[in-house]
Amino acid sequence: MYKVLLSWRYLRSRYIALASIVSVTLGVATLIVVNSVMAGFTVEMHDRLHGILSDIVVRSHNLNGLPDSEWHMEEIRKVAGDEIVAMTATVSVPAMINFRDNIRGQWITQPINLIGIDATTYSDVSEFEQHLLHPLNRDQMEFLLRENDYGRGRKEKFPVAGWARRRVAAQWEQRNITDQVENGAVASNDAALITSPPFELVDDSQTPAELPALPDSIEELPALQGPLDNGPRGVGQQGSLPAVPFQTENAPQLTFDAATEQHTGIVLGISICSLRGRDVEGDLMDYYFALPGDDVKITFPNTGQPPKAVSDSFTIVDFYESEMSEYDSSFAFVPLSKLQNLRGMITAETGVASVSAIQIKLRAGADLDMVRDRLQARFPLQQFGYQIQTWRDMQGPLLSAVQLETTILNILLFLIIAVAGFGILATFFMIVVEKTRDVGILKSLGAPSRGVMSIFLGYGLSLGIAGSLAGLALGLLFVDQINVVASWIEKVTGQEVFDPTVYYFSEIPVVVNPLTCLWVVLGAVGIAVIASVLPARKAAKLHPVEALRYE
């Protein structure tokens, strides 16, 4: 009885001891915040990677692909049919993109990862469509240029794009050439001769959701009768290559009218032709070198022996924004059949096309590794040379790096709590010294040594509980308000806490794991109790007479 009473009274009369527990509190709070943020990152990344990568990919090591995707899909279905929800074939090939920075007029060349997809089935295995900017494309992707309205519902603003932009650009180009011819200059692609287009390509303050307000100069141009979304579509005849019809219902035309026609559509990773940075005022700003509606040239190897470079013009029909910089800065999607055609992957006699990978989506809860192993058994490496991986296998290094980071941070922070434990140890020793006479009194009244010990152990326990519960509350509050706190710190220090140009997250993702919280709290309480063992033993061993004499 006296143990409870005295632990409690000491707790209430020694607020200084609570100061020592503050370190535990802060340690616990930090641990919870760090774990929640790390878990948030991990979960967010898992989600994104998983969404992008589909569940299992059967990939040919050969750039020229695995022949006859139909047969392969059938075989895969035979092996793991009941687990499979959807399948799609893709062709991916390293390529170069070549386009003109419309403001400075320079030509930009970049390496990309060109992927031929079947728009409908590809969306079944991955979240491809969800990452597109045009709301209609998010429902149904057709590789067709839309009128405008790109980026509606996006957090950051997006400039005018689509047909609205393409028409103006075509008119301007036309007038520019005419001007130059009139002035005796020779029309050329030379950057020096090209003046700026009549509109800004940077992210201006126009809200995409509003009616696309075109720049003033558009009024100076003759009225246009451009195609709308359902209007006539064109297929370009560019270069020396024979143009392959992409929409068979439209007959190829002899001259390409950029104002009304588009080349084959291409979806570019948003970072391929944009930069995220800060303007003079330090506000976040996107700078676009090219936008949906602009044409680009893509160069890639064909399947010849040795491979020869093939190039063709494409019209950007949308941007792909997965917020994983690795993908956003390298992926470019084109229609599968077009790419197969251009690369010569279709056998002329049989019409059978080869693909470079088959992506598989499994039913929810399916055992990825099991299906992978089954497929591996069906397509032995020695015979086929296919790489069969789950999405986790593909992103293994990244995921395990994050895991390692979390572990190390946890160890470091627990060391901090352990340091706090030494603080408690010191404080408790002082309290025991201060309470020496009380210990003598208790012993003179017949309190056994064990009883005296449990007073101080109970004291440590209750301090530990109080401290870690306070820490838990503080940590959870912080996690809950982390984005508010971050913006507040930004305002006070002028320093970006969570730089969206780096992370491509606009908010700090957090996931609170109750089990982690429990462990953290138990650990902290344990440390407080362990730290109070030595002082408590010291108190228990005090000689009653000497304790009573203590001044």
Next chain:
Amino acid sequence: MSSAYKLPQSKILKVAEQSPHLHWAMAPRVMRATGLTKSYRKGKVEIPVLKGVDFEVREGEFQAIVGTSGSGKSTLLHLLATLDQPDDGEIFFEGNRIDNLPAKSRDILRNRYIGIVFQFYHLLPELSALENVLMPLMIRYGFTKYMLGRRKNRRRAIELLDKVGLSHRLKHRPRELSGGEMQRVAIARALIADPQLLLADEPTGNLDRQAGDEIMEILRDLNREQGLTVVVVTHDDAIAEQADRTVHLVEGRVRTM
């Protein structure tokens, strides 16, 4: 521990009537010690404090131990209270040897059979007067048992505080009490367990004459009215004169007068 042996009240009173200062002489011994020696070691030097002390106190006796400062009075009292152990010699309580008991048994002995009052009161500063008085019972009983008997114990504690004249100071903390009041609380605490023997180490040493007299009055009343055996350490001759018997400690030895 042998069950408490108590002289019937009537017998004591009868003896007291016949010879008010001699009744204890016929009563059985509550405590007896023979040849107690105790020395403190300071580095290599050994300081002998007690050099073979014989001691006895009989039931219902009011005994005083006097001696000059540093003569070892407190040391002797601590040995008798089993707070410390003698280097040599034996101590008996109600016929049972107690100086060589294991720590646990000595804890129980102090908790139930021997009440101690100190010069510096030695109250627990975080507890109220009432809680201080209840402390020996809190130590004796576990949580549930204590809570079950809580009302009865409280009533008993209030009764004792009333007896020492402090019924209006139940909720006060020690630092809110005067020295005399604190010593009364300490006496009530020593009495709550109904001890066989009350040991007091200069209970008036820190008080002025009037407060000291009041404390002595309480102790004498306890002795006279309830037959409580009291041993008081003092160097106040006026107090020693009131005792049934006075033991003189001189240079670690007893000189009875």
